[in-house]
Amino acid sequence: MLHLVAFLLHCLPLAMGHYDICKSWVTTDDGPSWEFYACQPKAMRMKDYVTVRVDPPGVTCGDPPERFCTHENPYLCSDECDASTPDLAHPPKLMFDKEDEGLATYWQSMTWSRYPEPLLANITLSWNKSIELTDDIVVTFEYGRPTIMMLEKSLDNGRTWHPYQYYADDCMEAFGMPARRVRDLSTTSANRIICTEEYSRWAGSKKEKNVRLEVRDRFAIFAGQDLRNMDNLYTRLESAKGLKDFFTMTDLRMRLLRPALGGTYVQRENLYKYFYAVSNIEVTGRCKCNLHANLCSFKEGSLQCECEHNTTGQDCGKCKKNFRTRSWRAGSYLPLPNGSPNACAAAGSVFGNCECYGHSNRCSYIDFLNVVTCVSCKHNTRGQHCQHCRLGFYRNGSAELDDENVCIECNCNQIGSLHDRCNETGYCECREGASGPKCDDCLPNYYWRQGCFPNVCDEELLICQNGGTCYQNQRCICPAGYKGVLCEQSKCDSDNKACNSASSTYLSLTLFLISALILQLRRLLDF
Ligand SMILES: *[C@@H]1O[C@H](CO)[C@@H](O)[C@H](O)[C@H]1NC(C)=O
Numbered sequence: 001m002l003h004l005v006a007f008l009l010h011c012l013p014l015a016m017g018h019y020d021i022c023k024s025w026v027t028t029d030d031g032p033s034w035e036f037y038a039c040q041p042k043a044m045r046m047k048d049y050v051t052v053r054v055d056p057p058g059v060t061c062g063d064p065p066e067r068f069c070t071h072e073n074p075y076l077c078s079d080e081c082d083a084s085t086p087d088l089a090h091p092p093k094l095m096f097d098k099e100d101e102g103l104a105t106y107w108q109s110m111t112w113s114r115y116p117e118p119l120l121a122n123i124t125l126s127w128n129k130s131i132e133l134t135d136d137i138v139v140t141f142e143y144g145r146p147t148i149m150m151l152e153k154s155l156d157n158g159r160t161w162h163p164y165q166y167y168a169d170d171c172m173e174a175f176g177m178p179a180r181r182v183r184d185l186s187t188t189s190a191n192r193i194i195c196t197e198e199y200s201r202w203a204g205s206k207k208e209k210n211v212r213l214e215v216r217d218r219f220a221i222f223a224g225q226d227l228r229n230m231d232n233l234y235t236r237l238e239s240a241k242g243l244k245d246f247f248t249m250t251d252l253r254m255r256l257l258r259p260a261l262g263g264t265y266v267q268r269e270n271l272y273k274y275f276y277a278v279s280n281i282e283v284t285g286r287c288k289c290n291l292h293a294n295l296c297s298f299k300e301g302s303l304q305c306e307c308e309h310n311t312t313g314q315d316c317g318k319c320k321k322n323f324r325t326r327s328w329r330a331g332s333y334l335p336l337p338n339g340s341p342n343a344c345a346a347a348g349s350v351f352g353n354c355e356c357y358g359h360s361n362r363c364s365y366i367d368f369l370n371v372v373t374c375v376s377c378k379h380n381t382r383g384q385h386c387q388h389c390r391l392g393f394y395r396n397g398s399a400e401l402d403d404e405n406v407c408i409e410c411n412c413n414q415i416g417s418l419h420d421r422c423n424e425t426g427y428c429e430c431r432e433g434a435s436g437p438k439c440d441d442c443l444p445n446y447y448w449r450q451g452c453f454p455n456v457c458d459e460e461l462l463i464c465q466n467g468g469t470c471y472q473n474q475r476c477i478c479p480a481g482y483k484g485v486l487c488e489q490s491k492c493d494s495d496n497k498a499c500n501s502a503s504s505t506y507l508s509l510t511l512f513l514i515s516a517l518i519l520q521l522r523r524l525l526d527f
């Protein structure tokens with residue numbers, strides 16, 4: 001019995017208890033029926049489902065075979081890496097295998113023989129599925145931890161990447177960031193991206209092998225040190241902006257930027273002791289199923305949520321066909337303890353048969369028209385069935401009507417276009433002189449300046465005369481002595497007096513002005 005209690009206590013934080021059933025058959029006064037709850041799959045060892053890629057392609061050791069030594073034994077370089085000999089090869093898959101007690105198997109890079117060129121390697125893990133971390137990521141390095149590395153993650157299968165955590169023996173020097181520890185973060189900074197020095201300092205290659213991304217410590221900010229108050233964590237995950245996403249990813253990339261040095265500087269005469277060796281990457285997490293599934297299975301090489309609540313998709317991210325009366329919503333951890341399933345509803349279950357293509361949660365009966373219509377169409381749609389796009393938006397012809405992004409903003413240039421509307425292919429109606437789909441360009445022989453205006457001058461027909469230069473098609477900058485739109489007029493032409501040079505004109509003009517001024521002053525003083 002005591003054993004069992006100890007076991008349960010041990011498992012509690014990892015399993016995180018609740019939300020493990022999606023529905024149950026209950027008997028009420030009205031008879032038996034299904035009751036639905038928010039639900040999520042159990043945490044798993046995610047390394048079992050990952051595909052890995054190591055870059056650059058030739059960075060794995062052993063091709064050609066290479067000798068290496070260790071920091072503890074720097075001059076006994078008898079170890080060998082040979083990709084063609086199974087016993088001596090160190091391929092990437094050894095970062096994810098099951099290890100017999102005491103016998104580490106590891107991926108290893110080539111040595112830093114090209115010093116001072118940096119020794120760089122990327123290890124990219126891809127799940128082709130959104131997953132949510134439930135425990136620390138732990139990367140185990142044999143022969144010493146890197147002195148500089150960073151983690152990046154992607155939420156969109158590797159299309160875009162974001163920094164996740166920085167690691168260095170000197171954060172300021174390596175990344176220009178002050179060193180921080182997760183333990184010092186507060187409730188408002190729980191999803192801050194930090195640089196830590198805790199896992200990069202030399203402490204002997206056998207003693208300190210692990211580099212962590214601390215998930216538990218971040219959970220503990222809300223749930224307390226032993227993660228007892230999970231209710232508070234779930235409440236925060238639901239309400240704090242960006243917090244859930246912080247623990248979510250589809251891909252993880254480790255960028256190894258400088259290997260263990262075993263001291264303060266690199267010994268050029270023995271570069272065979274500098275390299276990376278990773279024996280294990282532990283990622284504990286669950287499939288992200290938007291609280292609509294409690295099972296996640298590995299099918300055809302990919303993880304896939306087994307969706308309930310009439311949802312579908314890899315992450316249960318949309319409603320099944322014919323269940324789109326309401327727009328799709330993720331389940332919610334709240335209210336505690338069972339959450340809200342936010343299930344998709346069958347067409348016809350609300351107000352007869354009013355289809356809203358998933359853009360509205362509500363239908364309303366309009367008495368005098370005797371019609372049922374969708375209320376507050378979202379996603380920039382409008383119409384009785386939310387089947388049209390709002391003004392200023394156009395329909396994406398290749399998207400289904402129930403796609404959240406079916407209406408695309410016209411984005412007409414406010415100055416260049418006549419109005420906000422555009423045609424079915426997104427073309428706006430342009431004012432005179434403007435062109436381009438959004439009317440943000442000018443036709444030839446027009447220039448842009450808060451709208452399109454006909455060129456005043458150019459290099460072809462409207463050439464500035466008498467050595468004038470054309471300024472941005474807007475005006476001619478005339479040399480002294482000439483004026484007119486194209487500098488075509490000599491200033492002397494209009495004077496009756498013959499003027500010899502421009503400067504004499506200016507001089508006489510200046511003299512005239514000064515005398516006029518003196519005259520004015522005199523009048524004022526006399527007054
Ligand atoms: C590692 O990935 C980054 C992008 O995240 C890229 O800029 C860099 O060149 C890659 N390094 C190597 C060694 O492939």
Ligand SMILES: *[C@@H]1O[C@H](CO)[C@@H](O)[C@H](O)[C@H]1NC(C)=O
Binds near residue numbers: 128301302303
């Ligand atoms: C990723 O998962 C999707 C959905 O399960 C699947 O259709 C696709 O083939 C997978 N892609 C790869 C590269 O495995």
Ligand SMILES: *[C@@H]1O[C@H](CO)[C@@H](O)[C@H](O)[C@H]1NC(C)=O
Binds near residue numbers: 343
């Ligand atoms: C999903 O649809 C089925 C079939 O119509 C129905 O029996 C079930 O109750 C629905 N589930 C939810 C959560 O609405």
Ligand SMILES: *[C@@H]1O[C@H](CO)[C@@H](O)[C@H](O)[C@H]1NC(C)=O
Binds near residue numbers: 398403
């Ligand atoms: C239109 O929808 C299709 C299918 O969903 C999508 O691939 C495409 O990117 C969309 N086009 C635009 C301009 O958003």
Ligand SMILES: *[C@@H]1O[C@H](CO)[C@@H](O)[C@H](O)[C@H]1NC(C)=O
Binds near residue numbers: 423424425426427
């Ligand atoms: C939209 O306008 C552009 C430019 O005037 C035109 O080429 C295109 O054919 C129009 N598309 C439709 C569907 O009318």
Ligand SMILES: [Ca+2]
Binds near residue numbers: 104280
């Ligand atoms: Ca291993």
